[in-house]
Amino acid sequence: MPPCDFVPEKYESLPYERVAEVRKKNLSALYLAYYKKPLLLHQGHMQWLFDHEGRRYLDLFGGIVTVSVGHCHPKVTDAAKKQLDRLWHTTNIYYHSPLYEYAEKLTSRLPGKLKALYLTNSGSEANDLALHMARLHTGHYDIISLRSGYHGASPYTLGVTSLSAYKPDVPLGFGCHTTMCPDVFRGIWGGSHCRDSPVQTTRTCSCSPGSCEAKDRYIEQLKDTLETSSASRIAAFMAEPIMGVGGAVQYPKGFLKEAYELVRERGGLCIADEVQTGFGRTGSHYWGFQGHEVMPDIVTMAKGIEIAASLTRSLHFNTFGGNPVACAIGSAVLDVIEEDGLQDNCKTVGTYLLLKLSKLRDKFEIVGDVRGKGLMIGMEMVTDKKTRRPLPAQELNVIWEHCRHLGVLCGKGGLYNNTFRIKPPMCLTKEDADFAVSVLEAAINKYLDTAAR
Ligand SMILES: Cc1ncc(COP(=O)(O)O)c(C=O)c1O
Numbered sequence: 001m002p003p004c005d006f007v008p009e010k011y012e013s014l015p016y017e018r019v020a021e022v023r024k025k026n027l028s029a030l031y032l033a034y035y036k037k038p039l040l041l042h043q044g045h046m047q048w049l050f051d052h053e054g055r056r057y058l059d060l061f062g063g064i065v066t067v068s069v070g071h072c073h074p075k076v077t078d079a080a081k082k083q084l085d086r087l088w089h090t091t092n093i094y095y096h097s098p099l100y101e102y103a104e105k106l107t108s109r110l111p112g113k114l115k116a117l118y119l120t121n122s123g124s125e126a127n128d129l130a131l132h133m134a135r136l137h138t139g140h141y142d143i144i145s146l147r148s149g150y151h152g153a154s155p156y157t158l159g160v161t162s163l164s165a166y167k168p169d170v171p172l173g174f175g176c177h178t179t180m181c182p183d184v185f186r187g188i189w190g191g192s193h194c195r196d197s198p199v200q201t202t203r204t205c206s207c208s209p210g211s212c213e214a215k216d217r218y219i220e221q222l223k224d225t226l227e228t229s230s231a232s233r234i235a236a237f238m239a240e241p242i243m244g245v246g247g248a249v250q251y252p253k254g255f256l257k258e259a260y261e262l263v264r265e266r267g268g269l270c271i272a273d274e275v276q277t278g279f280g281r282t283g284s285h286y287w288g289f290q291g292h293e294v295m296p297d298i299v300t301m302a303k304g305i306e307i308a309a310s311l312t313r314s315l316h317f318n319t320f321g322g323n324p325v326a327c328a329i330g331s332a333v334l335d336v337i338e339e340d341g342l343q344d345n346c347k348t349v350g351t352y353l354l355l356k357l358s359k360l361r362d363k364f365e366i367v368g369d370v371r372g373k374g375l376m377i378g379m380e381m382v383t384d385k386k387t388r389r390p391l392p393a394q395e396l397n398v399i400w401e402h403c404r405h406l407g408v409l410c411g412k413g414g415l416y417n418n419t420f421r422i423k424p425p426m427c428l429t430k431e432d433a434d435f436a437v438s439v440l441e442a443a444i445n446k447y448l449d450t451a452a453r
Pocket of ligand 1: 121
């Protein structure tokens with residue numbers, strides 16, 4: 001494990017057993033707990049997490065792709081402390097400078113007309129609002145999203161989230177339709193140079209440079225959805241630039257561009273869900289959509305001004321959206337991304353890590369695909385490369401538990417829960433990447449040894 005000179009405080013809070021008891025007695029059964037013996041986390045420092053016994057872990061999941069600049073980055077913590085001493089909370093019915101400073105900084109990082117900001121409390125809430133605005137603005141109702149995509153778990157966003165594990169058996173999603181996920185690894189079509197990644201699939205194809213048959217076929221599927229499932233005029237198309245929960249699925253180059261054109265021809269708005277891909281994580285660009293050379297009408301946090309105006313037809317209010325402490329933290333995060341060169345780091349370390357992981361793919365029959373860009377990475381596990389059948393989730397869990405015991409925390413996801421999701425704080429180093437790959441390799445070897453016995 002790479003060295004780290006940070007010394008965590010001694011844990012002096014609830015004993016582990018008591019935490020487990022409270023969880024059982026006082027928390028909703030809805031709460032998920034990762035690992036057979038769930039971790040009790042105590043402290044975080046940059047890319048590191050410490051449990052209640054002082055054990056250190058390399059965090060490859062960043063609080064589910066939320067900690068961008070590093071756990072408790074001193075500059076961000078400092079900004080929060082200063083704002084806490086000044087003003088904890090007021091709502092946006094008053095002027096307060098943290099909101100205005102943040103709005104200016106954030107919109108300056110967005111291209112084109114994406115200059116009107118509305119702050120909410122979560123990604124689901126932002127997506128709810130984006131869909132609602134698209135309907136108000138266009139006067140149309142139907143919304144298209146990609147199968148396997150995740151856009152939140154609120155009743156409104158569950159219509160566009162397309163993973164049945166998240167869908168309760170109740171009426172929801174009126175006017176929401178899905179189209180085939182253009183997954184060039186697992187999907188029907190895919191080849192050897194479809195995606196914008198340092199690592200391509202092991203599938204072959206004979207497309208000439210500049211053309212992509214997989215892209216054409218998946219676009220035909222979208223046309224089919226538009227011709228058969230939705231009304232002829234639509235409100236919106238919502239897609240992540242790279243799927244997050246869906247397992248870092250990347251679409252063929254040019255897919256989003258053509259999809260946006262088709263949607264606009266039918267009067268719809270294009271919404272980029274940047275909840276996981278924004279803020280430089282993909283390395284090549286600040287926003288994931290820029291890697292597809294498209295210009296959305298709404299990004300989950302910002303949108304074109306004329307669309308924003310549609311919302312003013314009725315009152316809309318959000319008590320905590322734009323809270324001074326949250327805005328002060330947001331501003332500090334934007335500064336740190338620049339000062340610490342984190343977008344560049346994502347590109348350099350992400351590419352390094354992807355290429356190293358691709359060696360695991362070449363070595364192990366059960367590593368089917370390695371994909372992604374920057375520090376937005378997926379490693380999909382299969383029973384064998386020929387059939388690409390998903391490795392059962394309980395088998396992946398064995399490898400994932402080994403990783404935890406060897407000091408590395410990974411995410412997991414994908415339609416079949418057979419993909420490791422690697423989206424660490426953006427301060428990850430090459431040394432950490434080496435460590436992560438050696439742990440994954442050891443964990444896979446251990447799994448295979450046991451399976452062979
Ligand atoms: C792409 C994407 N959109 C929306 C959401 C919902 O965000 P939240 O959990 O903050 O509601 C998520 C959460 O993981 C996400 O990954």
